[in-house]
Amino acid sequence: MKGAEGAEGASGAEGALLEVRGLNVRYGGFHAVRDVSFTIGEGEILGLVGESGSGKSSVARALTGLAPRTGTVAGPGPRGVQLVFQDPYASLDPRMRVGRSVAEGLPRGVGRRERPAEVARLLELVRLDPETARRYPRELSGGQRQRVAVARALGARPRLLIADEVTSALDVSVQGAILNLVRELRAELGLAVLFVSHDLAVVRYVCDRIAVLREGRIVEEGPVGRVIENPADDYTKSLLEAVPRLRLFEHLC
Numbered sequence: 441m442k443g444a445e446g447a448e449g450a451s452g453a454e455g456a457l458l459e460v461r462g463l464n465v466r467y468g469g470f471h472a473v474r475d476v477s478f479t480i481g482e483g484e485i486l487g488l489v490g491e492s493g494s495g496k497s498s499v500a501r502a503l504t505g506l507a508p509r510t511g512t513v514a515g516p517g518p519r520g521v522q523l524v525f526q527d528p529y530a531s532l533d534p535r536m537r538v539g540r541s542v543a544e545g546l547p548r549g550v551g552r553r554e555r556p557a558e559v560a561r562l563l564e565l566v567r568l569d570p571e572t573a574r575r576y577p578r579e580l581s582g583g584q585r586q587r588v589a590v591a592r593a594l595g596a597r598p599r600l601l602i603a604d605e606v607t608s609a610l611d612v613s614v615q616g617a618i619l620n621l622v623r624e625l626r627a628e629l630g631l632a633v634l635f636v637s638h639d640l641a642v643v644r645y646v647c648d649r650i651a652v653l654r655e656g657r658i659v660e661e662g663p664v665g666r667v668i669e670n671p672a673d674d675y676t677k678s679l680l681e682a683v684p685r686l687r688l689f690e691h692l693c
């Protein structure tokens with residue numbers, strides 16, 4: 441539901457896919473996310489950055505109902521937003537073949553007979569051989585496992601993917617391939633992404649805009665180039681100074 445305030449001049453709010461206003465997350469007496477507001481447009485990739493403990497995962501989890509929240513979240517319904525976590529080792533059931541894990545993400549409307557073809561389509565979408573369906577997670581590399589987790593999330597045909605530190609558990613050599621996959625999925629499916637990461641090099645490579653979170657509040661938000669080249673906030677500057685390898689992914693562009 442759109443707020444009644446109407447034209448308040450917030451850039452991008454018009455026609456936004458997701459509109460978050462005054463989001464708060466409290467764990468008992470601890471106030472982890474404080475009055476956070478942002479929008480994500482159709483097919484847009486918004487980076488959410490900040491140091492450990494700044495509240496990034498709490499925002500991601502609150503948007504998918506996994507953390508307690510107050511505030512307004514207007515956007516796609518529950519199936520329209522899917523979350524992919526940092527650790528594909530933990531998010532895939534080790535006793536389940538990949539095909540079954542991916543099939544679990546499909547809506548009920550997909551009949552039993554259509555499922556194998558749909559699973560194959562999803563595996564191809566994340567650049568995995570459909571034969572991968574017969575394998576177990578332990579037989580795959582970390583990058584392949586993360587692709588399986590993305591395939592499962594895509595089964596619900598989301599309009600927004602929340603990617604929470606999806607490259608952090610991977611070798612640097614594999615990170616770029618997963619980042620390229622995120623960009624390709626946006627181009628092919630028009631998927632919007634909330635890309636949560638502590639790594640500004642990663643965020644710079646994949647995002648259109650970034651929002652910087654500090655102690656639960658957004659201290660700066662804007663186009664990724666502007667925020668990284670010319671940060672307005674001292675905290676953003678200190679985050680940038682802590683990242684010695686900002687150019688890492690440029691060769692992939």
Ligand SMILES: Nc1ncnc2c1ncn2[C@@H]1O[C@H](COP(=O)(O)OP(=O)(O)OP(=O)(O)O)[C@@H](O)[C@H]1O
Nearest residue numbers: 467470472490491492493494495496497498499638
């Ligand atoms: N379930 C919980 N109960 C109590 N406190 C929590 C809970 N989850 C997170 N917190 C606290 O909320 C704050 C924000 O945590 P959150 O995981 O959202 O931060 P983050 O920026 O994602 O950090 P990291 O990158 O280390 O995961 C931290 O101080 C954390 O200890």
